[in-house]
Amino acid sequence: MAKYNIVLLPGDGIGPEVVKEAVKVLQVIGDKYTISFNFTEALVGGAAIEETGDPLPKETLELCRTHKYILFGAVGGPKWEDLPRDKRPERAILDLRKKLELYANLRPAYLFPSLAHSSPLKEEILKNGIDILVVRELTGDIYFGEPRGREALEYGYKAIDTAVYTSREIERIARKAFEIAKKRRKKVTSVDKANVLETSRLWREVVTEVSKKYPQIELNHQYVDNCSMQLIKNPRQFDVILTGNMFGDILSDEASMLIGSIGLLPSASLGERDIAIYEPIHGSAPDIAGQKKANPIAAILSAGMMLKYSFDMPEAEEQIKKAVISTLEEGYRTPDILREGDLPVDTETMGSLIAEKIKTYK
Numbered sequence: 001m002a003k004y005n006i007v008l009l010p011g012d013g014i015g016p017e018v019v020k021e022a023v024k025v026l027q028v029i030g031d032k033y034t035i036s037f038n039f040t041e042a043l044v045g046g047a048a049i050e051e052t053g054d055p056l057p058k059e060t061l062e063l064c065r066t067h068k069y070i071l072f073g074a075v076g077g078p079k080w081e082d083l084p085r086d087k088r089p090e091r092a093i094l095d096l097r098k099k100l101e102l103y104a105n106l107r108p109a110y111l112f113p114s115l116a117h118s119s120p121l122k123e124e125i126l127k128n129g130i131d132i133l134v135v136r137e138l139t140g141d142i143y144f145g146e147p148r149g150r151e152a153l154e155y156g157y158k159a160i161d162t163a164v165y166t167s168r169e170i171e172r173i174a175r176k177a178f179e180i181a182k183k184r185r186k187k188v189t190s191v192d193k194a195n196v197l198e199t200s201r202l203w204r205e206v207v208t209e210v211s212k213k214y215p216q217i218e219l220n221h222q223y224v225d226n227c228s229m230q231l232i233k234n235p236r237q238f239d240v241i242l243t244g245n246m247f248g249d250i251l252s253d254e255a256s257m258l259i260g261s262i263g264l265l266p267s268a269s270l271g272e273r274d275i276a277i278y279e280p281i282h283g284s285a286p287d288i289a290g291q292k293k294a295n296p297i298a299a300i301l302s303a304g305m306m307l308k309y310s311f312d313m314p315e316a317e318e319q320i321k322k323a324v325i326s327t328l329e330e331g332y333r334t335p336d337i338l339r340e341g342d343l344p345v346d347t348e349t350m351g352s353l354i355a356e357k358i359k360t361y362k
């Protein structure tokens, strides 16, 4: 019997609520495919600060290195908002990505047909569907560049962040995007701000160079401000969006709303080795935490991505997607996607409905 060790990092707010539902679904998959998933939970984020004073305790990082497959919830919350940058819960996810060299973040935004009415976009814009994959560079850019910090001035302060990209960093994420585009609609839109930023000028040059090895893929470039507008005007024009860390963060939240809710969008963070983090793109949602309102679909689909990318079980991922589609088609909705006439359910019920559906498939 195949055996996989999975690290669970539930974190804060709705993190633990949605991770619980993703585990429920993985357990059903494990039973079906006679695979033993061995789950080990560890502290991260605010929860870890409370216990140890450190958002990413050494034991947690070590466990991630040895167990390799990580299901992450979310970190952060108002309680820790005033802490300095290096002590905040968010430091944990940033350090995990950097230390584990997970530079490629895949964020798929797919419109479930039955949720078209949850999208704020008009029907005529949605009629051909939305199927976008944001490929976000995850370990560079203004998130990690040096120098950064604050200096006292005679009057007030000066605050500094530095955006940095090397050709090598751009090259490897571009290759990932083109490789993935081969298996999709064969179109890459590279998003930058090359009319203003040096990093973006280099980005555009390197992406163009890499594209020469992929003549079958159509490449076009968009400035990020235009892209954020185009996403709403004509989302169907996008297949793969290739972009840097900061723009990818922002555009993926925007893409999530096109399909109805941020609670629907999963992600995989990958590198060159087999270590990987799977996490919903949303945060800890303090405004709804503890109220059973969180949509667990993003976390459940993230577990699906783990099956595909880490365990080479694309058919098991397909079963999860099919179960999500069918549960939504039956009208079940968490509050974020609820409209008149739908069947309201809480986080746990949504998770159970999806898990039960999978049991009925061959």
Ligand SMILES: NC(=O)c1ccc[n+]([C@@H]2O[C@H](COP(=O)([O-])OP(=O)(O)OC[C@H]3O[C@@H](n4cnc5c(N)ncnc54)[C@H](O)[C@@H]3O)[C@@H](O)[C@H]2O)c1
Residues within 6 Å of the ligand: 014, 018, 073, 074, 075, 076, 077, 078, 090, 093, 262, 263, 264, 279, 280, 281, 282, 283, 284, 285, 286, 287, 288, 293, 294, 295, 296, 298, 336
């Ligand atoms: N990967 C992460 O751990 C991660 C990602 C984003 C934000 N954060 C952190 O989370 C905290 C809150 O940040 P924020 O409010 O800007 O973003 P957020 O994503 O937590 O919430 C934004 C809005 O979306 C809603 N929402 C988010 N996930 C949902 C879900 N699954 N179901 C239904 N509704 C959902 C929330 O209720 C809120 O109204 C901050 O501390 C932030 O730094 C963490």
Ligand SMILES: CC(C)[C@H](C(=O)O)[C@@H](O)C(=O)O
Residues within 6 Å of the ligand: 076, 090, 093, 094, 249, 281, 283
């Ligand atoms: C919590 C934060 C550091 C993180 C990011 O900016 O990458 C989040 O917004 C995300 O999208 O995963």
Ligand SMILES: [Mg+2]
Residues within 6 Å of the ligand: 249, 250, 253, 281
């Ligand atoms: Mg984000």
